Amino acid sequence: MTLNFPPGEFDAYIFDCDGTLIDSMPLHLDAWRAALAKHGFPTESFTYKMHHAFAGMPGPAIVRALNEQFGMDMPPLAVEADKLAWYLNHHHNIKGIEPVVEFAKSQKNLKPMAVASGSDAEIVKSGLEALGILDLFQTVITPVDVPHGKPAPDMFLLAASRLGVSPGRCLVFEDGHLGVEAAKAAGMPYVFIPTPESEF
Known part of the structure; x- marks a missing residue:
């Protein structure tokens, strides 16, 4: 995978987590199907494409x-x-999305960085810890921190505020349609991380 950067210089980087830093979307899909089945939902109706369309949206x-x-x-x-x-009971074997993880590692102590994810805070932090990269980020934003999740810009704007950088000087890394819409709404350029269901 090659990361396609927009032109210009940036003062901070904001990363989505699942599907961007961590290759966890298949595991999230399995977790959703297990939980939905427990509540009588027909799991075959919760497809990968549907799951990816919801990427970045808070669980409830x-x-x-x-x-x-x-x-x-x-x-x-x-x-x-x-x-x-279910996810926390099965997340031990997650892997990083190497080009994105390596870029984040290369920027340690050079530029401030944040994670802004629609996943539960415990899932995000445990995943980053499992990969040994939690300490790269000055702040981690999850749905409990903002009034509105993606595609609203709240998460990215809060991340920029906490990093002390104006929104237009932040570069977002995202794999989800809703996350890209949130970045646009925040006035932030972005790097799109492709997935099998990407239709950009």
Whole structure:
């Protein structure tokens, strides 16, 4: 994979986590399917493409969207808790997305960096710790930190604020459609990390 950087110099870098720094999207898909099945959702209906379309959205919001789309009444917080528990029980073998991880490592002590992820804080921090890269980042933003998740710009704007850098001087690394929309809404250029379902 080659990272395609936009032109210009940047003062800070903000990374999505799952599918950008960590190759964890297949594991997240399995976790969602296990949790949804426990609540009576037909797991074959939760496809990879659907999962990727939700990338960056907080878990309870995903459940609410599925309830609306499929006419169900699953409890969002309970499904999210079941998904979190399943993921944490199976996440020991995750791997990094090497070009992105290596770039982040190359910028240690050179530029301030943050992670802004729609995943649960425990999932994000445990994944970064498992790869030995948590200490690269000055701050980690998750849905509990902001009023609105991606595609709203809140996460990226908060990350920029915490790093002390104006939004237009931050470069975002993202694999999700919603994350790209959030970066655009924040006025931040971005590097798109392709996945099998990418349609950009």
